Amino acid sequence: MASYNLKINGKAVSVTVDEDTPLLWVLRDELNLVGTKFGCGIAQCGACTVHLDGTAVRSCSIPIASLEGANITTIEGLANDKLNPVQEAWKELDVPQCGYCQAGQIMTATSFLSQNPNPNNTEIRNAMNGNLCRCASYNRIEKAVALAAKKMS
Amino acid sequence: MEDQNKITFSRRNFLRTSALASGGLLIGFNFLTSCGETAVPPVDISKLNFKDFNAFIKIAENGYVTIFSPNPEIGQGVKTSMPMIIAEELDVPWEHVSVEQGALDTTNFTRQVAGGSQSIRFGWDALRQTGATAKQMLINAAAIKWNVDAASCSASEGIIKNANGDTLGYGDVVNEAAHLEVPEDITLKETKDYKIIGKDAINVDVDKIITGKPLFGLDYKVDGMLYASVLRPPAFGQILESYDASEAKALPGVIDVITIGEKARNYLNQESFDPSSHWSVRLSKTDKVVVIGKTTWDVIKGKRALKATWKDDSSTESTKTHDDELVKILDGKNLDIRREDGNIKKAFAEADRVIERTYESPFLPHNCMEPMNFFADVTDEKVHLVGPVQTPEAAAKVVASLLNRNLEDVHIDMTRMGGGFGRRLYGDFVYEVAEIANTIKKPVKLISTREDDMSLGVYRPAIKYRISASIKDNKVTGYHLKEAAINSNMYGLIPHFFPAGAIKNYKVESGNYQSNITTGAWRAPYTNFLAFAEQSFFDELAEACEKDPVQLRLDLLKNVTDGEDSNIEYSAKRMTDAIKLAVEKSNWENTKEGVHQGFSAYYSHNTHVAEVVDITLKNGLPMVEKVTVAVDCGIVVNPTGAKNQIEGGVIDGIGHAMYSDFSFENGKPQDVNFNTYRLIRMNETPIVNTFFVDSDLSPTGLGEPGLPPAGGALANAIKAATGQILTKQPFVKFLIKHDAGLKV
Numbered sequence: 001m002a003s004y005n006l007k008i009n010g011k012a013v014s015v016t017v018d019e020d021t022p023l024l025w026v027l028r029d030e031l032n033l034v035g036t037k038f039g040c041g042i043a044q045c046g047a048c049t050v051h052l053d054g055t056a057v058r059s060c061s062i063p064i065a066s067l068e069g070a071n072i073t074t075i076e077g078l079a080n081d082k083l084n085p086v087q088e089a090w091k092e093l094d095v096p097q098c099g100y101c102q103a104g105q106i107m108t109a110t111s112f113l114s115q116n117p118n119p120n121n122t123e124i125r126n127a128m129n130g131n132l133c134r135c136a137s138y139n140r141i142e143k144a145v146a147l148a149a150k151k152m153s
Numbered sequence: 154m155e156d157q158n159k160i161t162f163s164r165r166n167f168l169r170t171s172a173l174a175s176g177g178l179l180i181g182f183n184f185l186t187s188c189g190e191t192a193v194p195p196v197d198i199s200k201l202n203f204k205d206f207n208a209f210i211k212i213a214e215n216g217y218v219t220i221f222s223p224n225p226e227i228g229q230g231v232k233t234s235m236p237m238i239i240a241e242e243l244d245v246p247w248e249h250v251s252v253e254q255g256a257l258d259t260t261n262f263t264r265q266v267a268g269g270s271q272s273i274r275f276g277w278d279a280l281r282q283t284g285a286t287a288k289q290m291l292i293n294a295a296a297i298k299w300n301v302d303a304a305s306c307s308a309s310e311g312i313i314k315n316a317n318g319d320t321l322g323y324g325d326v327v328n329e330a331a332h333l334e335v336p337e338d339i340t341l342k343e344t345k346d347y348k349i350i351g352k353d354a355i356n357v358d359v360d361k362i363i364t365g366k367p368l369f370g371l372d373y374k375v376d377g378m379l380y381a382s383v384l385r386p387p388a389f390g391q392i393l394e395s396y397d398a399s400e401a402k403a404l405p406g407v408i409d410v411i412t413i414g415e416k417a418r419n420y421l422n423q424e425s426f427d428p429s430s431h432w433s434v435r436l437s438k439t440d441k442v443v444v445i446g447k448t449t450w451d452v453i454k455g456k457r458a459l460k461a462t463w464k465d466d467s468s469t470e471s472t473k474t475h476d477d478e479l480v481k482i483l484d485g486k487n488l489d490i491r492r493e494d495g496n497i498k499k500a501f502a503e504a505d506r507v508i509e510r511t512y513e514s515p516f517l518p519h520n521c522m523e524p525m526n527f528f529a530d531v532t533d534e535k536v537h538l539v540g541p542v543q544t545p546e547a548a549a550k551v552v553a554s555l556l557n558r559n560l561e562d563v564h565i566d567m568t569r570m571g572g573g574f575g576r577r578l579y580g581d582f583v584y585e586v587a588e589i590a591n592t593i594k595k596p597v598k599l600i601s602t603r604e605d606d607m608s609l610g611v612y613r614p615a616i617k618y619r620i621s622a623s624i625k626d627n628k629v630t631g632y633h634l635k636e637a638a639i640n641s642n643m644y645g646l647i648p649h650f651f652p653a654g655a656i657k658n659y660k661v662e663s664g665n666y667q668s669n670i671t672t673g674a675w676r677a678p679y680t681n682f683l684a685f686a687e688q689s690f691f692d693e694l695a696e697a698c699e700k701d702p703v704q705l706r707l708d709l710l711k712n713v714t715d716g717e718d719s720n721i722e723y724s725a726k727r728m729t730d731a732i733k734l735a736v737e738k739s740n741w742e743n744t745k746e747g748v749h750q751g752f753s754a755y756y757s758h759n760t761h762v763a764e765v766v767d768i769t770l771k772n773g774l775p776m777v778e779k780v781t782v783a784v785d786c787g788i789v790v791n792p793t794g795a796k797n798q799i800e801g802g803v804i805d806g807i808g809h810a811m812y813s814d815f816s817f818e819n820g821k822p823q824d825v826n827f828n829t830y831r832l833i834r835m836n837e838t839p840i841v842n843t844f845f846v847d848s849d850l851s852p853t854g855l856g857e858p859g860l861p862p863a864g865g866a867l868a869n870a871i872k873a874a875t876g877q878i879l880t881k882q883p884f885v886k887f888l889i890k891h892d893a894g895l896k897v
Contacts, residue, residue: 001405018406018450025450029380034372035365037571038449039522040603044827047522075365087363094355094793097801098228099362100522100571106363128835132827134522134572135228136804137797138838 004064008033009077019065024048026064027074035075035103039132046131049104050074056111075103078110085151086110089144097135105131109145117152119145167279168286169194169206172331177213177324178290179331181206182283210239210287216311216324218243218250226254226358227543227573228801229856230794231272233357235280237791238273241349242284242342245311245323252357254569273790274759274853285339294330295321310348344788344849353793358569370540370568371526371600378528378596379408381589382452384442384459385609388820389670390469392439396461401444404458406451413588414440416555423554436584438466443589449600467669469820472515472615475639478666479617482637483511488662491648492720495658497623500631504623508697512620512686513881516639516815517613518606518822519675520832523571525582525601525609529590531556536563536587541570541577548580552587575674579611604825612815613675614639618686623658627698629709631658634687636679638665640672643679649720650680651728651756652687655709670817676805677857680757681864685810685882688753688865692872702752702869703736723756730846731763731783738844739765739781748778751870753862760858761785761846764803766839766866768874773891775871777807777839782859784843787850798855800841806863808833814883831885 003016008031015030022041027033027050036059039047043058050059051073078084083091086109096102105128112119112127119127124145133141169181174196181194183206194209195201201209201221209221220236236252288308295313296303298321305316313321344350361368386392398410417436444455468474482488501507527540536558542548545565553560570577586599601609616638623631632652636642642663653659675681695705710732713725732754735741744750747769754763767779780803789795812831816823824830868879875891 017448018454020454021448021450025448029448029450032374033365034367034374037369037522038371038524040827041453042603042826042828045522045603075363079364083363090363091355091359094353094359094797096228096356096359096362097230097797098226098522098570098572099356099358100369102362103365125835125838130834132522132832132834134520134574134805134832136801136808136833136838138804138833138835139800139841140797142835142838 002065004068006067006069007071009073015064017064019063021064023050023059023062023064023067023072027059033074033076037100037103039101039104044132045101045104046108047101047104049107049131051107051111054111054114056108075107078106084110086113086144086148089148089151093140093144093147095137095140095144097137101131101133105133105141109141109148113145113149113152117149119149121146168283168335170290170331170335171196172328173198173211176328177211177331178287178327180210180212180283180287182209182279183207210243210283212287212291212323212327214324214327216245216249216322216327218245220250220252222252222254227570227577229272229798230356230791233354234273234791234794235276236357237349237354238277238280239284241347242281243288244284244309247349247352247354249311272854274851277851281341282339285341286335289336289339290330290333291323291326293333293336294326298326298329350788350790351792354791355793368569369523369571370528371523371571373528373539373568373598375528375530375596378598379593380446380449380452381586381597381599382444382446382456382602383413383585383599383605384444384456384461385605386439386463387608388463388469389610389817390465390467390820391463392466393442394462394464396442396459398442398459400460401455401458404451404455406446406448407444407455408447409445409593410455410459411443411445411589411592412440413443413585413592414438416588416591417584420551420555436581441585445589445593445597452600453602470668470670471818471820472816475615475666475668475817476513479615479637479639482664482666483617483619483635485664488635488664489642491643491661491663492653493660494653495631497631497633497658497660500658501621501623501633504625504630506624506697507621508624508693509619509621510690510693510880512618512682512689514616514682515882516615516670516672516817517675517809517813518815518830519572519574519576519611520607520830521570521572521574521576524603524606525576526599527582527586528596528598529586530596531587531590531594534562538564538583538587539566539568540583541568542580542583543570543573543577544580548583551580551584555584556587556591574676575678576611579673581609581611603827607825607830608822610671611673612670613678613681614641614672616679616682618683620686620690622690622694624694624697627700629656629694629698632656633660634662636661636663636683638663639668639670641665643683646720646722647679647683649718649722651723652709654713654718654721656712670820676802677757677860680755680861681806681809682882684753684755684757684861685864685868688755688862689868689879692751692869693878701742703732703741706732706754722759723761727761727785727846728754728756728763731761731785734783734844734846735763735765735781738783738842739767741765749870749874751866751868751873753866753869755858755862755865757861758857759853760855762858762862764862764866766807766863766870768867768870770874770891774888775874777811777837777867780807780839780841780863780866782841782843783846784855784859785846785848786855786858787848787852789845790852792845795845795855796843799843799859802855802857802859803841803863804833804838806860807839807867808837810864810867810882811837811884814886831883
């Protein structure tokens with residue numbers, strides 16, 4: 001066990017955990033930030049996606065020891081007083097079915113749009129390809145990313 | 154055509170009202186069965202008891218309405234669409250309605266009601282009746298206040314009016330209404346007057362979902378809760394021989410390592426145990442090793458550190474075993490006849506031509522995105538269980554029996570579920586966590602990893618169909634379908650689905666091979682593969698009859714008279730209309746160059762669906778571009794939710810037909826995570842365009858019926874593009890790269 005200092009959703013936090021603990025379980029079990037989901041544990045499904053310095057990463061596969069001083073944003077930190085444009089688009093197009101994977105989808109989409117604010121459809125499909133949705137709400141995810149881009153421009 | 158507005162109900166039995174201590178009216182009702190004669194809704198809203206009623210409406214003094222929905226939500230949208238039906242008849246603006254499910258930590262909240270894919274179909278009459286009854290009570294209260302005849306008053310959008318033009322809001326009379334008799338004479342709305350039903354209503358949980366609020370079983374926690382991870386045999390047919398937990402126990406986060414299994418064995422061995430009566434029971438005889446720890450990561454690591462040896466207890470089977478056994482069944486003569494019309498033997502003997510094909514599908518895991526998990530706390534006072542399960546009532550019964558407790562001691566709270574697809578009908582993980590909590594006497598959450606989930610069973614069974622048909626004078630004269638499946642066969646009225654009734658000489662037979670690999674319902678059970686087999690076969694029949702594939706289906710449907718055969722649930726008229734709509738919307742056979750189309754139509758779960766898949770070829774391989782879907786589900790309650798279900802079902806059907814494979818070697822599943830097991834992803838996804846047949850008929854379910862036709866339409870499009878006839882899933886394993894040697 002060791003102590004690690006991170007910035008999560010703008011707040012400084014300190015956790016004492018085993019050094020190999022994946023960020024996902026630090027968020028869920030230690031910090032009660034359960035919006036980030038567990039799907040596969042091997043970075044294949046994207047349900048656990050968070051931002052590390054603004055870039056989408058798979059929290060299930062990043063050990064806490066590599067994150068000393070890191071700046072992390074989770075789904076809980078995306079909206080301040082109001083929803084961000086990606087969340088707004090998700091709501092407007094009624095994207096979720098079961099809803100379990102959607103936090104990860106939104107985190108991937110938000111990071112992608114910050115890097116490519118004006119994507120075409122192929123770019124959207126490629127960017128979202130790493131996030132599984134077992135309910136297959138893919139059509140609406142695709143449309144919502146495009147709508148979010150429009151809202152942000 | 155059935156009359157929507159005349160339904161006989163005993164309102165006294167299924168509705169009870171009470172005046173709330175806090176002001177306002179609470180109406181308890183039961184939309185599936187009538188509630189107990191003596192049950193009365195509470196005046197204290199925190200004491201809602203979902204044992205007596207399975208839903209409640211609260212009308213507050215400001216006229217705002219809260220609908221307490223007890224139904225499990227697995228992504229099918231009933232938490233939104235069922236309250237819409239009540240709000241329509243109650244006649245309040247949808248914006249004034251909120252939908253609540255009890256807080257997860259409320260100990261009073263015991264919902265022992267299972268949902269099911271039939272929620273809307275079964276709930277339709279009672280939900281409308283409830284809303285309309287509440288509205289009439291409010292009108293009656295206003296009429297008394299005005300001293301006028303209630304018949305001269307009307308209500309709309311939460312406002313009651315009388316003939317003099319006076320108005321009162323629902324909130325103004327709600328306290329008086331609470332003391333009135335429940336009226337017996339209720340008029341339901343005409344469909345043309347609907348203001349909420351038929352309009353898009355966004356998922357009521359959407360804000361919580363997109364901001365990451367705790368909603369799912371995996372998110373549930375209590376203070377002092379421990380975690381448990383279960384080590385099970387790596388192969389079906391094996392049991393635990395011995396284990397060494399010394400390394401696991403040495404880990405600082407591991408609290409204990411225990412074994413479970415004895416309770417399950419006792420349960421299975423009890424004299425009264427009847428496996429057929431508990432379809433939700435999936436218990437195994439082996440001991441299992443359980444790591445108890447402080448965090449999820451502690452128990453994942455602890456389990457990895459366990460050393461166990463296993464021994465064979467029964468045969469360990471491989472995919473080859475299943476293939477051989479199922480073919481033996483198809484070749485043999487010991488099948489059960491499920492439907493037989495005319496004389497197929499004669500039809501085949503007199504035919505110009507007989508066509509035969511065998512279709513084969515693998516086992517499939519459900520792969521809900523939220524892995525199986527459950528919470529349990531077993532104390533002397535009670536057994537408290539919380540989590541995602543579709544059959545809480547059955548689970549409670551089994552747990553009571555396992556732990557030798559009174560059923561009244563067992564409380565199950567349900568959470569929103571990260572997908573179901575049939576998997577959470579089976580409560581194996583509930584029984585395991587109950588046995589764990591009973592041993593350690595501390596609150597504990599069982600967590601499965603993806604690897605646990607994909608290897609612990611309850612799969613869609615592997616199935617083979619052999620279909621043969623006789624053709625004479627370019628007409629189909631006989632049809633013979635054989636089903637060989639693992640463990641069990643097509644159920645209910647499936648043997649009477651199309652083309653039953655459309656072909657004079659017709660026979661369906663089935664047989665099964667008993668395996669120790671656990672199988673169960675998987676989204677659209679049996680028809681998820683049967684529809685592919687039949688709808689692919691029809692395209693070959695069409696070619697043999699020198700007909701357009703759509704025309705062949707339409708011609709066959711002309712042979713069916715609706716209502717003539719009570720076993721035949723599908724309607725030839727409704728199916729014909731759905732087919733025509735799909736043809737119109739898809740530009741059938743009138744597409745751009747390079748686009749190839751495949752057609753399929755199927756009735757299941759009381760809904761008629763026709764689909765056209767458009768593909769193109771890229772580097773000689775199919776790219777699924779678009780699916781046009783026509784659906785007759787009667788009245789569409791919530792169009793956005795309805796389309797969501799169809800879009801998901803169609804892509805799910807295409808994804809599993811195309812990519813997903815699951816095999817066994819010596820009882821051991823060969824793929825246990827998404828690095829090798831393939832699910833459809835965004836890049837492989839077609840655009841789905843959904844159209845609904847206009848209808849005034851009662852609504853039917855949508856969670857499943859979009860899926861079955863998809864695989865057949867895709868296979869037919871591939872055949873149209875390349876000439877390759879696909880008979881085995883997943884297609885990706887068998888696709889031949891298109892080249893000049895194949896038909897264009």
